[in-house]
Structure formats: structure tokens, C-alpha cells
Amino acid sequence: MARPKIVVVGGGFAGTECLHRLERRLGPAEADLLLVTPTDYQLYFPLLPHVAAGVLTPQSVAVSLRRRLRRTRLLPGVAIGVDPRAKVCVVRKTTGEMLDVPYDHLVLTAGSTTRTFDIPGLSEYALGMKTLAQAAYLRDHVIGQLDLAAVTQDPAERDARLRFVVVGGGYAGTETAACLQRLTTAAAKRYPRLDPALIEWHLVDVAPKLLPELGDKLGAKAMFMLRRRGIEFSLETSVRAIERTSVTLTDGRVLPTHTLIWTAGVQASPIVDTLSRDTLRGRLVTGPELTVPGTDGVLAAGDAAAVPDLAKGGDTITPPTAQHAQRQGKVLADNVVAGLHGRPLRPYFHHDLGLVVDLGGRDAVSKPLGIELSGATAQAVARGYHLMALRTFTARTRVAVNWALNATAGDDFVRTGFQAGRPASIQDFEHTNAYLSIDQLANHERPTAHKSG
Known part of the structure; x- marks a missing residue:
């Protein structure tokens, strides 16, 4: 029998965590793992302001996917549409070539774009x-x-x-x-x-x-x-x-x-609209087990999914944070394996551990486990959290060394011209204009596509 094809869309926190766990829980002969991503790294979004400010080098926050994922095939491209009836994901490779990628299990962790x-x-x-x-x-x-x-x-x-x-x-x-x-x-x-x-x-x-999620006191601070x-x-x-x-x-x-x-919020990846399924605040509605109602073999998590927050009674959805996405990735993997083996799926449940905001230098506000902190103590907590959240020792080392170098030697304030x-x-x-419309998917109005096995 052919191995079931597990296709993961998006190499962010949820997708990478899911595949890392699948590689540990499934043997090479049990499934074919494929990741659709335009880059070969997982971007650690929370530290992007440090890159823009020159405190960290770009490579410091680009965590190598191949260092973490040893058996997963990487397809360099963007998933621009999903046909759940045909169980096909349409991918535009970085070369512009279009592919129809069949799947048995599709994990949508496509993240978000700027709102x-x-x-x-x-x-x-x-x-x-x-x-x-x-x-x-x-x-x-x-x-x-x-x-x-x-x-x-x-x-x-x-x-x-x-x-x-x-x-x-x-x-x-x-x-x-x-x-x-x-x-x-x-x-x-x-x-x-x-x-x-x-x-x-x-x-x-x-x-x-300012920062209403932290409460009045820390926002004012x-x-x-x-x-x-x-x-x-x-x-x-x-x-x-x-x-x-x-x-x-x-x-x-x-x-x-x-x-x-412009940093006025995010919205789910446009691929969500191609499934023609229920959305909430633009995010794909899922059940507590991260399954997408009305589809066969499709799960979703992260910024693109409206996941019930069971820790708060299930009446609200989890916020689009890295903390939730990483933990949802583990549940995604467990439920894919459970589906393959005919076992019951488990719901996602996680108590928020708190929030950290790094304002540079010794300025920061943090709320770990509900404890309100500010100043140097909050800065230590914030940077400690980021180091723990980075998923490889190499990434942690690069970030720590960059922080130390910037604190002691400063910056040369040069323009690289890489994006000139x-x-x-x-x-x-x-x-954001690369995605297919529902009509294009339904009528197959797209360039001649190749099948990817």
C-alpha cells in the first residue's frame, strides 16, 4: 500500500512543531511528510524588531528547517488554494510553476498577513x-x-x-x-x-x-x-x-x-478563503481537536485558525500568538497520528503562560504567569523567554551572542542595500495577490498544473 501523504502548509511555529513531532512518532514507512513553504527557515517573528534595529542579524531569527526536520521533504513555494473535495492543494513554486499536490491529511498552518x-x-x-x-x-x-x-x-x-x-x-x-x-x-x-x-x-x-492585553498598569508603564x-x-x-x-x-x-x-494587526492567510468553510474574524473555524468541520482529513492551527480556547471555557478563540501556535502544533501531530491509527483525537487545551514586551535596552514590561513586571527584571524575563522559545541550540547561541555584542560594541548603522x-x-x-479565487478553483481556471506525488 502507498504511504499516506501528510502535507503541511506553512513553516511557522505550528507547522514546524507538528512535523518535528510527526517525525518522532511515525516511522519512515508509515507516512510521506511534505512541507510547503516559500523559505527554508522558520522565522521567529517576535524578534523581528531587533533585526530592523540592527540588534540581531537576520540569520539569528531564521531557524533552519533542515536542522530540525530530517525526513520531511520541503517544497519551495506558496500554497495558493485547496480543493477539499479532490483532496488537492494547489502550490505555486518559487519558480512560478504550478503544482497540484494530492494529500491524505492536510495540515493548514499558513499563518497570517498584514491586515x-x-x-x-x-x-x-x-x-x-x-x-x-x-x-x-x-x-x-x-x-x-x-x-x-x-x-x-x-x-x-x-x-x-x-x-x-x-x-x-x-x-x-x-x-x-x-x-x-x-x-x-x-x-x-x-x-x-x-x-x-x-x-x-x-x-x-x-x-x-497601549498594549491592552497586558492590563492598564503595564500598558501605562x-x-x-x-x-x-x-x-x-x-x-x-x-x-x-x-x-x-x-x-x-x-x-x-x-x-x-x-x-x-503599518503594524495595525494581522489577518489569516488568503488560502483560508479558498476552502469555502466557516470563518470567524477571518480565521478558519476548527473544532477543539483542530479539525475543520465539513472536510475530510483537514486540520488547521495557528494564526489562520479560529481554535476554541478551552482554558477560558471555549466561548472565545485562542489569540494568534507564537505560544499557542507552538503548542497547537504538537496537538496537530498527535491527532494526525491518532487518525492514522484509528484512535480518538484529543482537544487542544493550554493556559496562557503570560506575555512579554521588549522595549530595548533595559526597558520592558512582562506578565509571566500573571505577575506584573517592568524594567530590567521584565527585560531579563523577556529575553529568557525568547531564548527558550527558539527551537535550536544554534539559534539560541546566535541570538545571545548578538545581544551581547550589540550591548558591548554597539552598531555601525550601515545600509546593506540588499533590498534596494x-x-x-x-x-x-x-x-497577498498570488492566491486563487474560489471560482478559479471550482472551474479549474489556472495554468496547466503538474501533479506532485
Whole structure:
């Protein structure tokens, strides 16, 4: 008999954890394991702001998939559609070639993309922070603004280039603003003609509080730390329009700027829409066992799935965090194995262990196991958590060494130019326009595809 084909879509926290466990629980003759992913690394998202700020090198947060997965085949590409009736996953390889990948068990851990809105100028001028390439681009862009501001003779242009706007007061936005503000403050000392007092950072969010998930006290503490460093806040405010050299806020203010960093939340991968199954807040609805109702052999987890949070009674869904995704990955593997062997599936249940927010230097707020911490103690907890969450010894070593090197030797604030000349929009970096529509799947309106066994 042919070995059952287990196809995992997405090499993030949930997908990698699932395959790592499957390799341990299934022998080579029991199943064929395939991972569909555009990269050969698992990106450790929580430390992307450190990459953008130059505290960590890009390789530090790119955990090698081949170091963790020894028997899984990697298919370099993006899954752009699923036909659950035919049990086929449509993949566009990195070469552009289209493949029909048949499966017996499909595990959807496709993650998320940046959530955008119909705001004039957003798709053209906003910079994202969701991928490694975006973080590298953003670092070059910010340093480039300092370079240009230092040589211009136009005071208005200088002010605009030294004004940076971050939209989104969640973890990603707050940490990005905090880490990059430290970068520009330190780098300004290398520019004799730049007055550091002219550098402005603005954090804009529609919510009335910063980091509401941490509670009022820690959110206020984080704001106090960042205000002390010069970051300005515009809460209960959103963006009305974005132009190449300015941002208009909903309160009527116009901020001249060449930098708008958009971190206003995430949305499930567009592949979710191709299944024609129920969604909740854009995420694919699953049962407690991570199965997708109405499909045969399809499970989902991570940012793309609306998983009932049984630890809170099951009336809410688990938040899209790395902590939940990693633990859901283990349950995915256990339930795939149970399905193969005809055993009952087990539900996902996990008590949140807490949250950490690294604001750079000695500034941080953390809430491990419900204990509220701030300052250096919270920073130690945050960095300790990140080191434990990294899944290989090599990755932990690289991150620890980079932190130590940056703390002792500082940064040279150079632009690498690796991303120079490429389109900088969120859509271009995240390829959100690459997915098939439901009609294309139903009518097979796609280029001639090859079968992948």
C-alpha cells in the first residue's frame, strides 16, 4: 500500500512543531511528510524588531528547517488554494510553476498577513514588518532617512525625513517603534550636522490604551517608558490618508514624513478563503481537536485558525500568538497520528503562560504567569523567554551572542542595500495577490498544473 501523504502548509511555529513531532512518532514507512513553504527557515517573528534595529542579524531569527526536520521533504513555494473535495492543494513554486499536490491529511498552518484597510495611499506608501525582508528593508530605509536629512539644505525636507510614524499599538507596533527609536537616537551621534532633538517618533492607534492585553498598569508603564524616550502617542486616532511625503490623521493633523510603518494587526492567510468553510474574524473555524468541520482529513492551527480556547471555557478563540501556535502544533501531530491509527483525537487545551514586551535596552514590561513586571527584571524575563522559545541550540547561541555584542560594541548603522531597487509595498513583500479565487478553483481556471506525488 502507498504511504499516506501528510502535507503541511506553512513553516511557522505550528507547522514546524507538528512535523518535528510527526517525525518522532511515525516511522519512515508509515507516512510521506511534505512541507510547503516559500523559505527554508522558520522565522521567529517576535524578534523581528531587533533585526530592523540592527540588534540581531537576520540569520539569528531564521531557524533552519533542515536542522530540525530530517525526513520531511520541503517544497519551495506558496500554497495558493485547496480543493477539499479532490483532496488537492494547489502550490505555486518559487519558480512560478504550478503544482497540484494530492494529500491524505492536510495540515493548514499558513499563518497570517498584514491586515490592511481601504485607506488612500496605504498600498502604495506604507511599510510593513511581517517578513525578514521587510525588517531588512525597514532598517535600510530608516538609516537612509538620516543620511538624506544630514545633507539636505531644506529645513522642511529635513524635518519630514526625521519624523517616523508607526501605526498599531499592539506588540509589533510598540516594539518596532521602541527598537527603531533607540536606533535613530544612537545613530544621530554619528551625524555631526543632525540635532538629535529633531528626530520624532509617533505611535498611532485607534484603541484608547497601549498594549491592552497586558492590563492598564503595564500598558501605562510602557507608555511612560517610551514617552520618557521622546516617543509621542496619538491614541483613539487612525490614519485618513497617506501620501509620499505626509500622513493625514483622523483628528485632522497632517504629519510631514517619508516613513509610515503599518503594524495595525494581522489577518489569516488568503488560502483560508479558498476552502469555502466557516470563518470567524477571518480565521478558519476548527473544532477543539483542530479539525475543520465539513472536510475530510483537514486540520488547521495557528494564526489562520479560529481554535476554541478551552482554558477560558471555549466561548472565545485562542489569540494568534507564537505560544499557542507552538503548542497547537504538537496537538496537530498527535491527532494526525491518532487518525492514522484509528484512535480518538484529543482537544487542544493550554493556559496562557503570560506575555512579554521588549522595549530595548533595559526597558520592558512582562506578565509571566500573571505577575506584573517592568524594567530590567521584565527585560531579563523577556529575553529568557525568547531564548527558550527558539527551537535550536544554534539559534539560541546566535541570538545571545548578538545581544551581547550589540550591548558591548554597539552598531555601525550601515545600509546593506540588499533590498534596494525592489517594490516596497506590503503586497509586494507578502505576495497577498498570488492566491486563487474560489471560482478559479471550482472551474479549474489556472495554468496547466503538474501533479506532485
